[in-house]
Amino acid sequence: MTTRTLQKIIPSIPVSDGAGVKLRRSLGQSQGLRLDPFLMLDEFASDDPQDYIAGFPPHPHRGFETVTYLLEGTFQHEDHLGHRGLLRSGGAQWMTAGRGIIHSEMPQQESGRVHGFQFWINLPAREKMKPAAYRDIQPEEIPQVSLTADGGGSVRVVAGTFTAPDRVVAGPIQGLSTAPQFLDVRLPAGNRFVHELPAAHTAFLYPYAGSLQVGAADDFRPLAAHQVGVLSAGDRLEVAAGPDGAGFLLLAARPLGEPVAQHGPFVMNTREEIEQAIADYQSGHLV
Structure with a gap:
């Protein structure tokens, strides 16, 4: 097996979106800064209501999937099709804009x-x-696995699978064309985490707390919080938590290898398709 190494680090930068929500953006801070098939990654974290209270009023999307994952807080989703859902602490929403x-x-x-x-x-x-669709994933639907019997870390499996010591654990999101894997991993200081990944998948790490050492023990590189760590090719991931422990996202998916044309919330393959999306939205025929 080939252990993936830390190939590139992408720092996140402060931005605002929606009606002024303050967040940190790593992937997607420029249109060239993508990791096929991932287009964007935002983190929002604040105790100050002025940083988030205005939220994200009605806005359009076409051509991709948006995934929202909450560690803390409560948000309500509504769309023009009449759907409404409540996103709670520990839950996720997987929306296909289509x-x-x-x-x-x-x-x-x-x-x-x-x-x-x-x-x-x-x-x-x-x-x-294809027609738009979405799924609200309640916290209790996301399986959590203890890594050791003595509390040496845990994994929440949102998409794809994780091989635990006694079983294979499947997350609620399965069967998508990009075969995504989405894990939320918590590790105490110094503890290691090993996971097998499809060799052809694009993969990256995002520590949101603490820090990581990425790679085999004799050849690791550090990765600090709020940075995307792009991983090299390989079929095995090995990381260790830093002195303050670590909480991090592991995201991996099958690359598409297709041209990307993007205009804000529309992502298609050609400029002509983007122009059609804009015209459809302006004329009220987006769907």
Whole structure:
């Protein structure tokens, strides 16, 4: 087996989105800064309601999937198709924009901490115009696995699978064309985490707490919090938590190898398709 190494580090930068929500953006801070099929990764974390209270009022999407994952907080989703869902601490929402959707994500709290993530995954050309759909994943639907009997870390499996010591654990998201893997891993200081990955998958790490040492013990590189760590090719991941422990996301998916044309919330394969998406939205025919 080939252990993946830390190939590149992408620091996150402060930005605002929606109606002024403050967040940190790593992937997607420029249109060239993508990792096929991942288009964007945002982290939002604040105890100050002024940083998040205005939320994300109605806005359109076409051509990709958005995934929202909350560590803390409560948001409500609504869309023009009449769907409504509540995203709670520990839960996730996996939305396929497909041919088009206009939706909002608004906080359902006036105080307290909000901490979560949103990332975008591209859709293959053959799926970009399929009907929009989404799934609200409640916290209790996401399996959590203890890494050792003495409390030496845990893994929450949102998408794909994780091989635990006694069984293979499947997350609630399965069967997508990009075969995504999405794990939320918590490690005490110094503890190691080993996981097998499909060799052809694009993969990266994002520590949101503490720090990591990435690679085999005799050849590791450090990765600090709020940085994307792009992984090299290989079929095995090995990391260790830093002196303050670590909480991190592991994201991996099958690359599409297709051209990307993007205009804000629209992601297609050609400029002509983007122009059609804009015209459809302006004329009220996005869906």
